[in-house]
Amino acid sequence: VVTPLMFEYTLLERARQNRKHIVLPEGDDDRILRAAATLLARDVVELTILGEEFEVRSRAIGLGLDISKAHVLSPFDDVLRLKFAEAYVKLRAHKGVTLEQARDVVTDVSYFGTMMVQLGLADGMVSGAGHTTAHTIRPGLQIIKTRPDVSVVSSVFLMALADRVLVYGDCAVIPDPTAEQLADIAISASETARQFGIDPRVAMLSYSTGESGEGADVEKVRAATALVRARRPDLPVEGPIQYDAAADAAVAATKMPGSAVAGRATVFIFPDLNTGNNTYKAVQRSAGAVAIGPVLQGLRKPVNDLSRGALVQDIVNTVAITAIQAAALSDE
Numbered sequence: 598v599v600t601p602l603m604f605e606y607t608l609l610e611r612a613r614q615n616r617k618h619i620v621l622p623e624g625d626d627d628r629i630l631r632a633a634a635t636l637l638a639r640d641v642v643e644l645t646i647l648g649e650e651f652e653v654r655s656r657a658i659g660l661g662l663d664i665s666k667a668h669v670l671s672p673f674d675d676v677l678r679l680k681f682a683e684a685y686v687k688l689r690a691h692k693g694v695t696l697e698q699a700r701d702v703v704t705d706v707s708y709f710g711t712m713m714v715q716l717g718l719a720d721g722m723v724s725g726a727g728h729t730t731a732h733t734i735r736p737g738l739q740i741i742k743t744r745p746d747v748s749v750v751s752s753v754f755l756m757a758l759a760d761r762v763l764v765y766g767d768c769a770v771i772p773d774p775t776a777e778q779l780a781d782i783a784i785s786a787s788e789t790a791r792q793f794g795i796d797p798r799v800a801m802l803s804y805s806t807g808e809s810g811e812g813a814d815v816e817k818v819r820a821a822t823a824l825v826r827a828r829r830p831d832l833p834v835e836g837p838i839q840y841d842a843a844a845d846a847a848v849a850a851t852k853m854p855g856s857a858v859a860g861r862a863t864v865f866i867f868p869d870l871n872t873g874n875n876t877y878k879a880v881q882r883s884a885g886a887v888a889i890g891p892v893l894q895g896l897r898k899p900v901n902d903l904s905r906g907a908l909v910q911d912i913v914n915t916v917a918i919t920a921i922q923a924a925a926l927s928d929e
């Protein structure tokens with residue numbers, strides 16, 4: 598039995614084994630400083646915090662926090678600003694970006710942090726405590742880009758229930774995925790599940806189980822399931838399937854006997870963002886689950902977005918997750 602507290606503890610322990618370097622662009626946010634102090638005290642990661650050094654360090658002291666082991670870097674640092682602007686121009690030349698524009702763009706903390714990751718000065722970035730999702734992840738989409746075998750960046754939540762951890766995707770990024778994108782989300786989610794110690798059995802969710810219902814939305818899920826099977830014959834996947842048949846052994850026995858996934862799915866892929874986003878929130882708010890995420894997947898290097906309501910513990914978890922993703926990517 599894995600309780601949410603045990604799972605969170607395991608995240609920190611796994612991150613600590615690799616001690617990756619994570620950049621936190623929002624040095625002006627007290628929650629970021631508190632999370633940084635916790636992570637440094639437990640030696641989970643190496644950290645760079647963006648901001649003016651004197652301001653960040655004196656704020657931390659004022660809060661009674663020890664962040665002396667963190668690097669603090671100004672996004673207006675002349676040398677890095679020029680280096681990042683030149684790299685950004687190269688990456689975005691096809692969009693008509695000039696060096697003058699690039700020099701402005703890279704002082705935006707999301708861009709500055711993303712450039713650090715792109716150029717190998719950090720292994721991953723965690724931001725979004727005070728910025729929108731789009732603001733936080735757009736630089737990653739433009740600069741770091743997707744892995745070669747994946748067409749889209751998507752996300753999952755690790756749903757820590759009372760006795761197990763399930764993976765829900767996509768609940769935060771792609772509003773209405775095509776069948777191809779849905780297949781990508783499923784394959785990425787199965788890999789993310791593995792990175793966090795969860796054996797993937799993938800349910801492609803729909804309002805139909807097998808042949809029980811029909812409609813364009815069911816056909817999309819059927820097509821996506823076929824694509825997953827073709828690309829990853831080794832991966833247990835079932836679809837279209839309803840949530841109850843995916844999660845409950847008794848329902849599975851009547852609706853889909855003999856399936857390797859029905860009744861014991863661990864990875865739940867929603868047909869669109871309306872379903873995914875509201876389902877994770879429903880389970881979080883009504884079933885007392887701890888929702889850890891969104892965990893972005895499909896990027897060449899890890900960037901993760903915080904909710905603006907993030908608690909210090911959420912930030913600590915997200916940094917640990919990002920470090921674990923960075924370690925998995927550098928092992929490939």
Ligand code: ACO
Nearest residue numbers: 730731735738739743748749750751769770771772874891
């Ligand atoms: N994967 C890979 N690349 C992408 C993706 C993706 N999923 N989406 C956009 N891109 C690329 C584009 O190709 C483009 O690249 P280019 O500039 O090199 O041509 C670049 O990113 C910007 O694309 P836009 O179409 O301008 O996308 P935008 O940046 O406006 O939006 C975003 C991207 C923010 C992810 C958008 O899809 C979105 O808003 N999704 C919904 C987010 C949301 O509201 N979630 C629910 C709340 S989150 C929660 O509840 C936890």
